[in-house]
Amino acid sequence: MMTFEDVFNWCKKQQADVRGVYRGKDISFSHKDAKLPVELPALGAIFHWDVEIGDWSHYVSASDMERMVTGKMTLEQFKGTLRREE
Numbered sequence: 001m002m003t004f005e006d007v008f009n010w011c012k013k014q015q016a017d018v019r020g021v022y023r024g025k026d027i028s029f030s031h032k033d034a035k036l037p038v039e040l041p042a043l044g045a046i047f048h049w050d051v052e053i054g055d056w057s058h059y060v061s062a063s064d065m066e067r068m069v070t071g072k073m074t075l076e077q078f079k080g081t082l083r084r085e086e
Contacts, residue, residue, distance in 0.1 A: 002066045004043060008036050010069045016053045020046040058082065 008029060011018055017030040022045040029036060049060045053075070060068070060078065067073035 019050040
């Protein structure tokens with residue numbers, strides 16, 4: 001099961017900034033942060049994640065985020081699932 005610490009470590013590896021969106025609120029952290037925010041919601045409360053890496057950004061479902069963080073799907077595989085502009 002994925003934890004906020006897992007997401008934080010993934011952000012460090014990917015040089016990513018993320019924002020977890022949940023009921024009327026959000027929680028953000030960056031690969032540049034020294035530590036996680038003090039107050040965190042229950043991880044299961046996150047509806048989706050906004051991920052920004054360099055000049056690329058996209059929303060990611062909670063389940064796809066867990067797949068990437070746990071190594072079941074790479075970032076490139078996730079990008080391959082997105083619709084391409086025609």
